Amino acid sequence: MDRSPAQLARRYALAAFLAFHVAAVVVPSLPAPVFGDDRRGYESKEGQRELTRWRLALGRVGVTVTNDELAEHTLRVSRAWLAARRNCLRPFKPYKEYAGVRQSWRMFSGVNEEPDRLSVEVKVDGEWTLIFRAGEDESWNRSLLRHEFGRSMLSRYGEERRYGSRFKQFAKFLAVRAADDFPDAERLRVTIDRVENPSPAERRAGAVATFRRAKRKSVAIPR
Amino acid sequence: MRRLTALIDRQLDPREGPETLAVVRITTAMALLLTVGGVVARGADVYWRTPEHGGYRPDLKIPWLFDLLGLEPSAAIPGTIAVALAAGVFVLVGAGGRASAFVALQSYMALKTVNNHVGGSYEHLLTNALWLLVLAPATATWSVDCWFRLRRWASDTPVPVWCRRLFLLQLAVVYGSTGLSKVGTNWTPLGGFNALYWTLADTNWIRFEVPGLGWLSPLLMVATAVTWLFETGWILVPLWLLLRDPARTGTWARRARRLDPRPFLTAFGLALHLGIWVLMDVATFSWVVLAYYPSLWRPRELLGALARLRR
Numbered sequence: 033m034d035r036s037p038a039q040l041a042r043r044y045a046l047a048a049f050l051a052f053h054v055a056a057v058v059v060p061s062l063p064a065p066v067f068g069d070d071r072r073g074y075e076s077k078e079g080q081r082e083l084t085r086w087r088l089a090l091g092r093v094g095v096t097v098t099n100d101e102l103a104e105h106t107l108r109v110s111r112a113w114l115a116a117r118r119n120c121l122r123p124f125k126p127y128k129e130y131a132g133v134r135q136s137w138r139m140f141s142g143v144n145e146e147p148d149r150l151s152v153e154v155k156v157d158g159e160w161t162l163i164f165r166a167g168e169d170e171s172w173n174r175s176l177l178r179h180e181f182g183r184s185m186l187s188r189y190g191e192e193r194r195y196g197s198r199f200k201q202f203a204k205f206l207a208v209r210a211a212d213d214f215p216d217a218e219r220l221r222v223t224i225d226r227v228e229n230p231s232p233a234e235r236r237a238g239a240v241a242t243f244r245r246a247k248r249k250s251v252a253i254p255r
Numbered sequence: 256m257r258r259l260t261a262l263i264d265r266q267l268d269p270r271e272g273p274e275t276l277a278v279v280r281i282t283t284a285m286a287l288l289l290t291v292g293g294v295v296a297r298g299a300d301v302y303w304r305t306p307e308h309g310g311y312r313p314d315l316k317i318p319w320l321f322d323l324l325g326l327e328p329s330a331a332i333p334g335t336i337a338v339a340l341a342a343g344v345f346v347l348v349g350a351g352g353r354a355s356a357f358v359a360l361q362s363y364m365a366l367k368t369v370n371n372h373v374g375g376s377y378e379h380l381l382t383n384a385l386w387l388l389v390l391a392p393a394t395a396t397w398s399v400d401c402w403f404r405l406r407r408w409a410s411d412t413p414v415p416v417w418c419r420r421l422f423l424l425q426l427a428v429v430y431g432s433t434g435l436s437k438v439g440t441n442w443t444p445l446g447g448f449n450a451l452y453w454t455l456a457d458t459n460w461i462r463f464e465v466p467g468l469g470w471l472s473p474l475l476m477v478a479t480a481v482t483w484l485f486e487t488g489w490i491l492v493p494l495w496l497l498l499r500d501p502a503r504t505g506t507w508a509r510r511a512r513r514l515d516p517r518p519f520l521t522a523f524g525l526a527l528h529l530g531i532w533v534l535m536d537v538a539t540f541s542w543v544v545l546a547y548y549p550s551l552w553r554p555r556e557l558l559g560a561l562a563r564l565r566r
Contacts (some may be wrong), residue, residue, distance in 0.1 A: 134382065143457075145453050186459075229457075
């Protein structure tokens with residue numbers, strides 16, 4: 033088929049754009065390490081558990097290494113990979129920003145064996161009363177606190193040693209909402225517990241989950 | 256140069272009926288309406304506001320569109336929600352062509368950008384689909400646009416095949432990437448293939464406590480391995496598409512034409528996402544992913560399936 037120069041130019045421009053789009057979809061989807069280049073991830077209980085499993089597996093094939101050495105090595109490789117990845121992603125940044133073509137698909141990549149549990153209490157006449165506990169008593173503000181937004185936010189803010197000011201902002205936000213519902217309450221307390229679930233075998237033997245406090249914030253209820 | 260031109264011709268020239276694109280347009284619009292409508296219905300839009308407007312986070316990010324229009328995020332949220340919902344309805348009924356998809360995309364992007372501490376991967380999948388609807392002539396049939404153009408609801412105006420292939424590529428990338436990202440030992444024999452057990456023990460994401468979870472663990476171990484294989488296996492779908500290109504010859508091309516993984520992918524994917532929807536509360540994740548599934552099928556195959564269903 034004969035095409036005019038203008039038609040040919042349009043055709044090549046479309047082909048070039050589609051090639052760019054395919055690259056913008058495929059390249060950023062290349063996986064990134066779960067803990068990224070953050071040493072704290074490897075030092076966490078979850079990180080240490082993962083390292084131990086890999087150390088034992090490597091030991092079985094004759095590679096002797098400690099958790100610290102394995103963490104150092106993994107961090108070195110992760111940093112190099114992430115630096116290369118960042119450079120590759122740079123040309124696609126405006127496309128991602130303005131056309132919404134984002135490719136982050138780390139869905140349940142490292143399953144959390146110790147998830148969080150949110151509890152909210154109010155203090156009335158010097159006594160703390162539970163008004164919300166995820167999975168148990170969800171009568172107060174359920175639609176908000178059990179919404180996917182709330183849960184995704186709290187799985188972030190529940191991290192120990194991080195997001196302290198965010199967690200306080202969230203507690204203040206709940207205190208404002210509690211002001212009308214509990215006119216006699218003086219303070220509101222938000223707690224994140226780490227749930228230590230039993231393994232399948234332990235559960236079959238009748239074990240139940242235990243809880244360890246990860247974060248707590250108490251704020252005054254505004255009047 | 257001649258080979259490059261031939262490659263461009265092979266990718267850009269093929270055309271097909273407009274029905275598959277129309278179905279993807281409708282499923283994407285439904286996913287958008289469910290997502291934004293769900294946020295509003297549960298009052299969760301407060302997560303997109305500052306404390307002065309009933310939210311918790313004072314330092315919301317200003318989306319580029321708000322910046323351009325000089326809008327303050329919290330104050331602009333109600334209007335942006337209304338625009339996103341209206342544009343979603345327009346996309347659903349196929350009115351306004353690519354412009355409606357563009358408005359739906361930009362308004363939803365603005366909403367999900369203001370607070371990057373809330374939300375999930377399904378939101379990216381939704382914006383990706385809306386952008387593909389901007390690129391594709393998805394209102395060629397079964398749309399208000401078609402009615403205005405031809406005074407009838409349906410048309411057989413052909414559309415480029417590459418539009419549908421972009422949806423399919425996106426779906427393959429989502430599954431392939433999420434499969435390759437599952438490097439946590441629980442997805443492997445090192446962690447006893449217990450990923451699904453721990454997922455269903457996490458009260459943050461499940462709808463209800465699964466009875467007899469400990470006893471179900473052998474079944475969940477098999478399901479963990481099969482899920483990982485299913486997701487990672489999607490990497491082969493673009494390869495299969497390339498091999499079955501009519502221009503290709505040779506043993507592998509012949510094998511690719513004989514083998515059709517799509518019935519299995521569709522059946523397994525439907526079962527997987529319906530299972531996720533029943534057991535887990537992960538917002539509209541399942542519906543957004545399933546919105547892409549019609550792109551696996553050519554229009555005549557979809558129409559054939561619809562005709563068989565009617566009989």
